[in-house]
Structure formats: C-alpha cells, structure tokens
Amino acid sequence: MEQHVTAAGGFAYGVIGADIHVFGDGKPLYVLENRIPAPDRPLPPGSPYAAQLAALRAWRDEGPRLAVRWLHGPDGPGGQDGRTRLAAAYVREALTDGWRAVTAVPGPRAVLPPPGGQDLRPAGARGLTLLVDHADQWPLTHLTWLFSNALLHRPGVPARVLLLAHGADAWPAVRAALANHQAGTSAVALAPLGRGPAPA
Numbered sequence: 001m002e003q004h005v006t007a008a009g010g011f012a013y014g015v016i017g018a019d020i021h022v023f024g025d026g027k028p029l030y031v032l033e034n035r036i037p038a039p040d041r042p043l044p045p046g047s048p049y050a051a052q053l054a055a056l057r058a059w060r061d062e063g064p065r066l067a068v069r070w071l072h073g074p075d076g077p078g079g080q081d082g083r084t085r086l087a088a089a090y091v092r093e094a095l096t097d098g099w100r101a102v103t104a105v106p107g108p109r110a111v112l113p114p115p116g117g118q119d120l121r122p123a124g125a126r127g128l129t130l131l132v133d134h135a136d137q138w139p140l141t142h143l144t145w146l147f148s149n150a151l152l153h154r155p156g157v158p159a160r161v162l163l164l165a166h167g168a169d170a171w172p173a174v175r176a177a178l179a180n181h182q183a184g185t186s187a188v189a190l191a192p193l194g195r196g197p198a199p200a
Contacts, residue, residue, distance in 0.1 A: 028107040029142045032120060032151065035103050049086050052190065056090045059186070060099070060129065060160050066152060066183040070135070070174065072165040073190030082190055083164045087131055090162065100125040104132045104146055120151055127158035135163035136170040144177045153181075 059069055073083055091101045100122055122128060128151065135143065152159040161183075163174070168187055175185045 029145055030107050030138075031105045032149075033103045033105060034101075034120065049082065049089070052086055052188075053089055053093070055188070056086070056162070057093065060090075060094060060127075064182065064184040065157075066159045066161075066181060068147075068161040068163065068175075068178055068183050068185050070163045070165060070168065070171045070185075070187040071190060072136070072168050072171075072187065074166060084133070086190070087133070087162060087164055091129060091131055094129045094160075098126040100128050102128065102130050102151065104130060106134075106138060106142065122154060122157050125157075127160065128152070128154075129160045129162065131162050131164070133164045134166075135174070136165035136167065140170070140173055140177060143174055147178055147181055147183075 056069075056071075059067065071083060071087070095101050100120075102120055130152065132138070132143075132146070138146075147161070152161065165171070168189070171187050175187075178185055
C-alpha cells in the first residue's frame with residue numbers, strides 16, 4: 001500500500017490503517033501515534049501494582065474482540081502517577097507479547113508528529129491496544145468518533161481500549177456511547193498502593 005501526504009501552506013497528517021476525524025477547519029479531533037507513555041519512574045520489581053497489572057493482562061487476553069476499560073483514580077499517591085506508570089507497564093508488556101500499541105491524544109493539545117504518515121496497520125500483531133489518557137477530559141463526541149475508528153474494527157483482530165481518568169463520573173455516558181459497537185466494557189478504580197483493584 002502506498003500513501004501520499006501533501007499540504008499547501010499548512011501541516012499534513014496522515015495515517016495508514018485508521019481514520020482521521022477533523023473539525024470543520026481541518027484540524028484533527030485527535031491524533032493517533034505509534035508511541036507509548038514514558039513515565040518518569042517505571043514500576044519497580046515487586047511493585048504493589050503487580051495485581052493491577054495482572055488484571056490488565058487477563059483483560060487484554062480474554063473476552064470479546066473489542067473491549068474497553070475505564071481505569072480511574074484521584075491524583076496523588078496511587079492516582080495520576082499510578083495510572084501513568086501502570087498504563088506504561090501494561091503497554092510495554094503488550095508490545096513484548098506481540099501486540100501493537102497506539103496512543104490517542106486530543107487534537108487541540110497534541111504535539112503533532114513530523115509531517116507525513118503514521119502506519120497503524122496490525123502487520124501480523126496479535127492485537128491492538130489503544131491508550132487514552134485523561135479520558136474524562138475528552139468531549140464525549142470526540143470519544144464517540146474515536147470508538148468508531150476503523151483502527152478498532154478489523155475483523156479477527158482483538159482490540160483493547162484503556163481509558164485513564166481521574167474519576168468515574170463520565171463513565172456511564174462513555175459506556176452508553178459504546179453500546180452499538182458490541183464492546184465489552186468495565187471500569188476499575190485504581191486502589192491505593194498495597195491494595196488490589198476494585199471493580200467499579
């Protein structure tokens with residue numbers, strides 16, 4: 001497959017194997033990137049987050065073809081830092097196990113990749129995992145468009161969407177937006193250090 005990306009007096013962004021959804025002015029609602037989060041501190045050996053990581057691994061490997069999880073916790077110890085570090089460990093482990101990892105960033109806040117294209121095709125991967133940080137700060141309509149992206153709907157390719165959030169208030173509306181996609185949905189509260197995850 002060949003892709004040509006051109007622009008006249010502006011920035012061009014293209015993807016292979018996915019959709020681009022844009023505002024009326026041509027700016028993307030979100031940007032899909034072939035990158036993984038890089039926390040300041042990785043999970044140390046024997047981390048209390050081992051149980052949460054194991055739960056994410058089981059969620060990734062079991063269930064329907066498309067599954068979405070809302071992982072939430074307040075900022076502070078066991079909160080934002082914990083979410084980021086846990087998500088990074090989950091994604092790195094998925095890559096090691098042969099999955100493709102993609103990050104979705106809100107268009108207005110995104111640091112756009114170099115002009116050109118992002119090849120997001122599975123390319124023989126066991127499945128696709130999509131990470132969305134600060135999902136509770138995304139407009140619901142933007143998440144709805146993201147859930148409809150062809151990236152997540154390849155026949156025979158398992159897809160997992162991990163949504164990181166501060167709390168669970170926005171989750172019911174997000175879950176309702178997934179109703180037409182036959183997706184498995186779950187919400188998990190990130191427990192303080194030393195405790196296991198508590199399904200919400």
